[in-house]
Amino acid sequence: MSMSIQGKTAIVTGGCRGIGLAIAQHFVDCGANVMIADRDEAALEQAVSDCDEGNGKVRKFSGNICEKLAMANLLSATLDSFDRIDILVNAHRFVEASDPLDTDPGVLEEMLRQNMISGLRLSQMVAKRMIKQAEGQTDLVQAGAIVNLSTLAASRPVPQMLGYSIACAAQEQATRGLALSLAPHRIRVNGVRFSSVMSHELKCALKEDDSLRSQIVAGTPLGRIASADDVAETAQYLVSEGARFVTGQIISIDGGRSLADPVTAQGL
Template identity: 30%
Template sequence: MAETPLQGQVSIVTGASQGIGRAVALRLAQLGSAVVVAARNQAGLEAVVHEIEQSGGRALAVRTDVRSPEAVAKLAAAALQSFGRIDILVNNAGIGHFGSPLHEMPPEAFAATMETNLGAVYLAIRAVAPHLIQRRCGHIINIASLAGHNPLPGGAAYAASKAALHGLSVSVAEELRGYGIRVSLVCPGSVDTDLSPDLVGGKDRGKMLRPDDIAHVVAMLATQTSQSFVSEVLIRPTLKP
């Protein structure tokens, strides 16, 4: 029989219509969690919900633009209304504008990168933390990038948004740990998804990380015993792409 350590728990995964978020949602569902999947592409979300339900799990699609405070508040409310609680919040939605130096980046693209990769994480924490504080437990898992640690020419705004997400995460971790709430940051290297072709240029896709590699790490974090937590994980492919 499959192990279901997250039975009875409820997770929200943003950016779950494809890529890493989809893999994370499927993995959390496999572990027994009900999963609320959020993104803008309704068809993508419904496909993930269908896949989870076909395997006997519980899931809900909530079409959400994570840059909108109203939409994110509705996402948290929908999770509570449908499943009665929230245990895990995976802030995964993200975009990248790659290929040109920062001085050539249009202001709208810079703003969109910051709003999606950083501002949306604030909005989701703002919407969900009061509930976690009330229950004095929960786990917030933010998906950043090795680009937040290393130079990424042609992706300066992306790198800056992920470095800022590091600062946000470690600070919020201290704000919330007294309530028994854990905050973890996951920093993958290049993953074979739609986001990465521009990011990695001529790299060998066969050697890149796969969405399942990231889902595996999120599962490890979410199933860790509750008296400790991992602040940050850096994930690298074994063979250099």
């Protein structure tokens, strides 16, 4: 089984820190070209510096990828830099607590826009390019692969984060729907659902309450908090030829936690 992504070109959104950065770094280490997209210019500069090491395989795009123009510019920048797009990883996430009885529709709409709609629209845009690139190729050649990130909140609602839970569930359904729609074009779409990962958000939560660490470990059958590399390696598998007959699947990276432990907002 080949997990090689050598020479492939990937866009990774939300790639300037945490899980997104780990995926970008891992892809570069595996020989891929990577366009890191995010809004924080300073963090992007540091991310490129950390990932590139002078090999010219990393570029950055700064912009609000929830906006259609920014998506189009991201696509153009990637093609200008690397001539093609083979992989898209929608790693951008926006997490915010919300009152389940809040009557302000703007909270839910923003959760959906940030965590599902923007990724769906970018996937549609990138898929059109992948289809064009694949014209004239044999039916056995993969045209492209898309990976969407979600969390355990998609299947086990967190009341104090209702909007985010709904957005994660919507993201997973979008993954399945796109997988079915794009399969005839030889584009595979899969998802990675994770629980507690040592991400930027969790590190901040642990600084405020270190007892959270022992709670998470105790509730995880494999007895540790996942690293961002655990997610990155799963993403690599899903975009590689090793997963060439896998589409529409949501792979859980949770150490068995979904089997045994109630979800908490801090652990997402």
